[in-house]
Amino acid sequence: MTFWHILLGRLTxxxxxxxxxxxxxxxxxxxxxxxxxxAVLGAALLFGLITILGRWRYLWTVWLTSLDHKKIGIMYMVxxxxxxxxxxxxxxxxxxxxxxxxxxxxxxxxxxxxxxxSTHGTIMVFFVGMPLLTGLMNFVMPLQIGSRDVAFPYMNxxxxxLTVGGGIMxxxxxxxxxxxxxxxxxxxxxxxxxFNGGVGPDYWIWAVSLxxxxxxxxxxxxxxxxxxxxxxxxxxxxxxxxxxxxLCTAILxxxxxxxxxxATLLLAADxxxxxxxxxxxxxxxxxxxxxxxxxxxxxxxxILILPAFGVYSEVVSAFSSKELYGYTSLVIATMVIAxxxxxxxxxxxxxxxxxxxxxxxxxxxxxxxxxxxxVKIYDWIWTMFWGEVRFSTSMLFSIAFMITFVIGGMTGIIxxxxxxxxxxxxxxxLVAHFHNMLIPGTLYxxxxxxxxxxxxxxxFRLSEKWGRIAFVCWVxxxxxxxxxxxxMGASGVARRTQELFDPALRPWVIAAEIxxxxxxxxxxxxxxxxxxxxxxxxxxxxxxGDPWDARGLEWSMSAPPPEYNFAVIPxxxxxxxxxxxxxxxGAYKPADHYRxxxxxxxxxxxxxxxxxxxxxxxxxxxxxxxxxxxxFTFSLGTAIARSFMRDVRRTIPAAEVEAQHxxxxxxxAAALPIPRHLEMTPENEGLAKWQG
Amino acid sequence: MAxxxxxxxxxxxxxxxxxxxxxxxxQVESDVFGFWVFLMSDAVMFxxxxxxxxxxxxxxxxxxxxxQEFKFHSAFWETALLLTSSFAYGMVSLSMKHARGQxxxxxxxxxxxxxxxxxxxxxxHDFLTMFHDGATPExxxxxxxxxxxxxxxxxxVLSGLTWILxxxxxxxxxxxxxxxxxNLIRLGLFWHFLDLIWVVIFSVVYxxxxxx
Numbered sequence: 001m002t003f004w005h006i007l008l009g010r011l012t013x014x015x016x017x018x019x020x021x022x023x024x025x026x027x028x029x030x031x032x033x034x035x036x037x038x039a040v041l042g043a044a045l046l047f048g049l050i051t052i053l054g055r056w057r058y059l060w061t062v063w064l065t066s067l068d069h070k071k072i073g074i075m076y077m078v079x080x081x082x083x084x085x086x087x088x089x090x091x092x093x094x095x096x097x098x099x100x101x102x103x104x105x106x107x108x109x110x111x112x113x114x115x116x117x118s119t120h121g122t123i124m125v126f127f128v129g130m131p132l133l134t135g136l137m138n139f140v141m142p143l144q145i146g147s148r149d150v151a152f153p154y155m156n157x158x159x160x161x162l163t164v165g166g167g168i169m170x171x172x173x174x175x176x177x178x179x180x181x182x183x184x185x186x187x188x189x190x191x192x193x194x195f196n197g198g199v200g201p202d203y204w205i206w207a208v209s210l211x212x213x214x215x216x217x218x219x220x221x222x223x224x225x226x227x228x229x230x231x232x233x234x235x236x237x238x239x240x241x242x243x244x245x246x247l248c249t250a251i252l253x254x255x256x257x258x259x260x261x262x263a264t265l266l267l268a269a270d271x272x273x274x275x276x277x278x279x280x281x282x283x284x285x286x287x288x289x290x291x292x293x294x295x296x297x298x299x300x301x302x303i304l305i306l307p308a309f310g311v312y313s314e315v316v317s318a319f320s321s322k323e324l325y326g327y328t329s330l331v332i333a334t335m336v337i338a339x340x341x342x343x344x345x346x347x348x349x350x351x352x353x354x355x356x357x358x359x360x361x362x363x364x365x366x367x368x369x370x371x372x373x374x375v376k377i378y379d380w381i382w383t384m385f386w387g388e389v390r391f392s393t394s395m396l397f398s399i400a401f402m403i404t405f406v407i408g409g410m411t412g413i414i415x416x417x418x419x420x421x422x423x424x425x426x427x428x429x430l431v432a433h434f435h436n437m438l439i440p441g442t443l444y445x446x447x448x449x450x451x452x453x454x455x456x457x458x459x460f461r462l463s464e465k466w467g468r469i470a471f472v473c474w475v476x477x478x479x480x481x482x483x484x485x486x487x488m489g490a491s492g493v494a495r496r497t498q499e500l501f502d503p504a505l506r507p508w509v510i511a512a513e514i515x516x517x518x519x520x521x522x523x524x525x526x527x528x529x530x531x532x533x534x535x536x537x538x539x540x541x542x543x544x545g546d547p548w549d550a551r552g553l554e555w556s557m558s559a560p561p562p563e564y565n566f567a568v569i570p571x572x573x574x575x576x577x578x579x580x581x582x583x584x585x586g587a588y589k590p591a592d593h594y595r596x597x598x599x600x601x602x603x604x605x606x607x608x609x610x611x612x613x614x615x616x617x618x619x620x621x622x623x624x625x626x627x628x629x630x631x632f633t634f635s636l637g638t639a640i641a642r643s644f645m646r647d648v649r650r651t652i653p654a655a656e657v658e659a660q661h662x663x664x665x666x667x668x669a670a671a672l673p674i675p676r677h678l679e680m681t682p683e684n685e686g687l688a689k690w691q692g
Numbered sequence: 693m694a695x696x697x698x699x700x701x702x703x704x705x706x707x708x709x710x711x712x713x714x715x716x717x718x719q720v721e722s723d724v725f726g727f728w729v730f731l732m733s734d735a736v737m738f739x740x741x742x743x744x745x746x747x748x749x750x751x752x753x754x755x756x757x758x759x760q761e762f763k764f765h766s767a768f769w770e771t772a773l774l775l776t777s778s779f780a781y782g783m784v785s786l787s788m789k790h791a792r793g794q795x796x797x798x799x800x801x802x803x804x805x806x807x808x809x810x811x812x813x814x815x816x817h818d819f820l821t822m823f824h825d826g827a828t829p830e831x832x833x834x835x836x837x838x839x840x841x842x843x844x845x846x847x848x849v850l851s852g853l854t855w856i857l858x859x860x861x862x863x864x865x866x867x868x869x870x871x872x873x874x875n876l877i878r879l880g881l882f883w884h885f886l887d888l889i890w891v892v893i894f895s896v897v898y899x900x901x902x903x904x
Contacts, residue, residue, distance in 0.1 A: 151722050220729045228722035254729060258737040266744070266840065275829045275836035276753075277744070283751025283833025288744050295740075598715075640858060646871065 009623035010199060015176045028109040031093070036175040043171075065602040067153035068563055069138050072160050074457060076135030077450075079164050080128050086171075087123040088523055090116045095481070095516035099509045101499040113498040114181030115200070119170065121184025122204060125300065126211040127167045129438065132446045133307040134163075134218055137246045140453055141222065143554035143561065144240045146231025146570045151224040153600045154642070159214040159221065161610020166210035168614055169621070173203045177621070180204035183496065185297065186267070188278035188289050193271050199621050201271065205264045206617035212260045212296075213613075215303075219253025222246055231553075233572035237331070240552045240576075241324060244331050245310030248338040249303050255342070256299035263292035272620070290352065294345035302341040304438060306334060308445025309376060312398045315448050316380045318550040319395040320387025321676060323576060326379035333372035333379075340369050350421045359418040366416035370409055377402055388676055392548075393467030394448040400475045401440040401448075408436030411486065429489025432482045439478050447474070447526070455547045455686070459559045460537040464680050466529030473522030481515025484508035542686030544668045549676060549688035551579035556587060558664040559686055564597045564652060567661040582690050588668045594658040598649045605642040609635045720874055727878040731885050734848075738889050741841040742896060751833035758838075758901025761827045763818065767898040770814050771890065774849075777807030778887040785880050788873060794863060797876075801863070804883070805856045808849055815846050838897065845893060848886050855879050 013019050021033030050056055063071055093108065094116050100106040108116065142150055150156050173179040180200035182191040186208075191201040226247040230239070239247075266277040267289065276284040317324040324330065346354065346362040380402060389395065411433045414420050424430065447470070455461045488508050493500065500509070533540065545559035553570055556578045568591040574580055581587040612635030619627030673689035674681075780803040787796040819839070822828075829839040859879055862872050 151726060216733055220726055220733065223729055224722050224726040228718065228725060254733045255736055258733055259740055262737055262740045262744075269829075269836065269840060273829060275840070276751075276833040277748075277836055277840075279833075281753075282755075282831070283748060283753040283836075285747060285751065285833060288747055292740060292744075643858070643875070644862070644865070646866070646869075 006626070007624070009619075009625070011176065011622050011624070015199075017175060026109070027107050028112045031108060032112060032174075039171050039174040060604075061602065064607055065157075065604045067149075067157050067600040067603055067606070069142050069150045069153065069156060070457065070561065070563075070565075072156050073135045073137070073139030076131045076138060076160060076163070079160075079167060080131035080135065083123050083127040083131075083167055083170070085523065086174075087120050087128055088520055090120040090123075092516045092520050094120065095509070095513045097498065098500060099513040102503055102506055102509070103501055104499070106499060108498070110498045111178075111181060114183075114496070115179045117496050118180045118183050118186075118200075118204065119173070122180075122208065123167075123170055124438075125184060125304070126208055127163070127170060129304045129442045130211065130215055131163055133249070133304065133442065134159075134215070136311070136446065136449050136453070137222060137242075137249065137307055139457060140449075140554055141243050141246045142225060142229070143456075143557075143565055144243045144552050145226065145229065145234055146553050146566060146572065147225060147229040148565050148569075148597070149229075149600065150221050151229055152221050154603055154606060154648075155217050156221055157603065157606025158609050159217040161606050162210045162214035162217075162613060163610075165610045165614030165617070166207040166214070169203060169207040169210070169618060172618065173200075173207075177203065185293055186264075187293075188267060188270070188286050189280050189284070191267065192279055193274075194279065201267070202621040205268050205271070206621055209261060209264050209268075210613060210617060212257045212264070215253050216257035216261070219250040219257065222250035223254060226250070231566075231569050231572055234577075235572075237328070238572055238575045238577070240310075241313035241327070241330055241334075242307070242310035242552075244334050245306040245313075248334050249306045252299045252303045252306070252338055252341065256296045256303065258296075259292045260296035260300075263289055263296065266292075268620075287352065290349050291345070294348040295342075297348060298345040299338075299341045301434075301437070302337055305441040305445075306337065308401075308442050308449075309334065311445045311449035311452070312380060312401060314550070314552065315394045315398050315452050316383045318452070318548045319392055319398075320384045320389045321549060322383055322387035323551075323579075324379070325382035325385075326375070327575065329375050330379050333375045336372040337369060340365065340372075344369065347416055347421070350418045351425050356418070363416050363418050363421075367413055370413060373409060377406060390676060390679060392451070392680070393462070393464060393471060394452045396468070396471045397444040397448040397451075397474075400471070401444045404436065404440040404444075404475070404478065408433060408440065411436060424489055426495055427489035428485040428493050428495050431495045432485035432489055435478075435482050435485075439474075439482075444474070452548070453554075455540075455542045456545065456554060456559045456561065459541055459543060460533065461540040461542060461547060461680075461684070462533045463529050463536065463540075466525055466532055470522050470525040470529060473518050473525055477515050477518030477522055479515070481512050481519060484512045484515075539682040540684075542684060543664075544671050544686035546578075546688050547684055547686045548679065549690060551576035553578055556581065558667070562657075562660055564599055564657070567591060567594060567657050579690075582688070588665060590662060590665055591658075594654040594661070596654050597652045597657055599652060601648055601650050603642070603648070605638050608638045612638060716870070720870070723874050724877055724881075727881055731881060734885070735889075738841075738844070738892075741837075741844060742892065745837040745841045745897065748833045748837040751837075753832040753834070755832040755835060756822075756825060756827040757834065758897075761822050761825065762898055762901050763821075764898070764902055766814055766818050767894060770811050770818075771894050773807050773811040773814070774887055774890050777804045777811065778884055780804040780807060781880055781883045784876065788868065788876060794867060797868065798860060798863060801856055801860055805853060805860075808853050808856070808883075812846060812849050812853065815842070815849075819843075842893060842897065845886065845889055848882075848889070852879070852883055852886060855882070 017029075017032045017036035021029040050059060063075060066072065094113065097106045097108050097113060138150070138156065142148070170179075177199040180186060180191060180196070180203060182196065182201060182204065186201060186204050189195060191204070226239075226243060266275075269275040270277050270279060270284070276282040278284050278286045278289045313324055313330060344362055344366045346358065347366045350359050350363070380398070411429070415424065415430065415433055451462055451467055488505060489495075493505065542559050545557055545561070546555040547559075548555075553572075556570065557566060570577065578587065612631045614631070616628045616631030616635065619625065619629075619631055668687060671685040671687040672683060673687045674683050674685075675689045678684060780800050783800040784797060784804065787793075787800055827835055829836045856879065859872065859876060862875070866872050
């Protein structure tokens with residue numbers, strides 16, 4: 001054991017992708033080197049830019065250390081979008097590889113290709129889908145229930161920074177070392193020490209563990225918020241649908257994250273301590289991993305989809321100017337889906353040797369989920385029926401979701417039938433199916449929600465034109481990219497294949513490649529949309545805060561909302577409270593008297609704990625034991641130190657609250673109420689002209 | 693009856709909250725409720741470890757099994773120590789409820805700590821004896837699952853002990869203020885929860901293992 005060995009563990013010069021690319025300059029290695037270079041340069045540019053602009057203090061005091069649920073929500077989404085860029089580019093690279101590699105080695109070597117699908121899946125699930133939705137829920141849910149914050153603002157910040165830490169590890173794996181080649185599900189025994197001695201599976205284990213710890217805390221936080229922090233009169237059956245789906249998602253997080261933590265920790269016990277949970281010898285049993293993983297993995301699907309169902313419920317109702325049709329059935333359907341999601345995990349491995357009886361039980365349970373989901377689709381359609389439907393970007397994505405998701409559900413029924421599953425399991429058919437669920441079920445929902453709530457968060461609307469361009473890219477892009485995969489999968493092409501050997505597949509892979517490029521164009525148009533919208537924000541401001549004549553409490557305050565959300569905690573007397581306030585002339589009224597409001601002070605403890613745990617886990621990946629110990633001690637020390645702080649809240653005096661509220665009421669009084677057909681024009685200042 | 697109605701409202705033993713403003717009461721309530729939710733999540737984790745243990749019960753791969761390795765005596769005394777420590781923590785809660793003063797609080801916390809530490813010492817001693825016999829976690833899937841399940845409980849006890857120490861320091865620094873009391877209630881939930889898990893370990897792991 002030399003000094004360097006102790007200091008750097010397994011880290012050597014050869015671990016750097018650049019060194020590898022220099023020594024062995026194949027196209028595959030050069031692509032890897034370039035990706036590492038982009039990661040390093042991107043980080044350097046970002047840090048440089050912030051330093052040159054002198055914005056560190058601003059960033060640190062206003063954003064990074066903030067405990068405000070709205071800012072934490074926005075940070076979650078910014079982080080997720082950065083990760084989305086990487087994972088989508090990887091997807092395009094994989095499609096390009098398959099388009100070229102018909103009887104041809106193509107661009108990336110098999111090992112590199114395996115890293116691509118592993119990081120793509122891991123990032124999309126843990127560092128794109130979940131943070132995007134967690135961000136939305138963080139921002140919207142407390143506003144919807146009339147609360148000033150989540151139940152545990154400080155824990156919220158820890159959740160965020162643990163998740164970001166996982167993202168940092170994913171990015172680091174681009175530059176130093178190789179990521180796992182075992183897919184996003186990391187099945188042993190392939191990921192065991194005997195077959196994979198490198199750092200790859202360790203990167204996967206620890207990055208995913210950070211995310212799962214963060215998500216579990218988020219679940220606790222959201223559930224307690226919905227249970228305990230509703231404003232007076234906000235009874236269960238008055239909750240907005242998005243809040244209902246947030247609650248169900250939170251419950252799923254509380255119960256479904258522990259199986260993942262157990263799975264990754266036991267795999268780590270095998271790899272680090274030489275135990276035999278999932279090894280081939282000495283009594284190890286891989287089926288335990290598979291069961292544990294999907295015990296998490298299936299509820300995870302609904303963690304990713306339920307919040308989007310909530311978004312659609314809000315969007316469809318607002319842009320149809322109608323009360324949500326079948327509210328009660330939607331609530332029941334959501335709960336039923338949440339519960340059923342724990343009874344179907346075995347359908348992920350029908351082919352792994354259970355008896356026919358067991359398979360049929362889980363097949364039937366799986367198909368049952370189609371019932372509540374179908375109820376939802378009908379409810380949304382009936383909500384639109386005879387409504388004043390406006391085809392805004394949000395609405396377009398919602399409608400595209402309804403059609404596309406139903407198609408995905410149909411192929412899901414095929415996969416849920418064990419005999420059919422035997423034929424298409426592990427083929428591109430499956431890949432097509434779950435993308436068919438998650439792209440409309442998560443991504444379209446996030447885009448719809450982003451467009452819908454953006455004016456609330458930032459005070460101006462997003463460009464409708466670029467929203468439509470994005471729509472034209474995302475929706476046909478999806479069909480072009482994934483319908484061919486159904487065809488290929490049904491004819492038996494295995495998933496995760498780096499090279500193909502049948503020239504007849506060429507038209508399909510090329511179509512899929514064009515689709516992938518369209519999806520990339522879709523992401524680009526979202527960035528252009530943001531840029532254009534910021535440029536023209538003076539013509540799209542909605543300071544009054546209700547640009548869509550919507551119905552929930554989140555629209556009843558200024559846009560952007562004050563940091564304490566509500567000048568006075570609202571009293572709720574029925575469903576869609578803001579809508580009824582508006583038509584009964586109860587909205588936009590000064591309060592009788594204002595009170596001091598306590599809000600949490602900023603705290604750097606969340607950032608420090610998150611980064612400390614990241615250092616700890618990075619140390620474990622590289623066998624730098626000192627770093628692991630230091631990182632953990634640092635996090636624990638920070639948490640302990642924080643528990644000794646008593647002065648963690650500050651008071652906003654009633655006079656200030658009143659002044660702010662009255663200023664906003666003056667803006668409101670000066671604004672012109674506009675009817676719905678002027679919604680997209682500069683006249684829309686966020687004050688709706690409603691029919692009484 | 694008349695006495696009962698004038699009695700302060702006691703939603704949680706030890707927190708006499710009736711005179712506090714509504715916001716404080718609600719905050720305390722959600723703080724404690726949040727910890728219950730966490731315990732639920734933790735219970736799922738233990739349930740899964742029990743399940744894994746169950747499936748690996750016979751995966752001894754020719755290595756040592758429970759018949760050779762478990763000592764009934766030490767499992768019994770460990771149980772006794774942990775259950776008594778839970779009783780001692782009950783006395784912490786009662787001292788807090790009846791405002792018996794910091795000395796009593798500190799005394800019972802100290803007793804809880806000593807009993808918990810005694811449990812942990814015995815458990816570590818058992819583990820070391822097993823290691824000495826060659827019953828290490830690397831030996832078989834069965835032993836891996838045993839050490840992770842029981843070790844995870846031991847790790848929780850260690851965390852609990854650290855927490856008790858911390859609360860001792862906070863009591864000395866702040867006295868029993870609202871935050872300290874809330875955390876003492878949470879610590880109590882945690883400590884009793886560990887007891888509960890141990891009862892299951894004692895029955896499912898030790899009694900079942902020795903009965904065959």
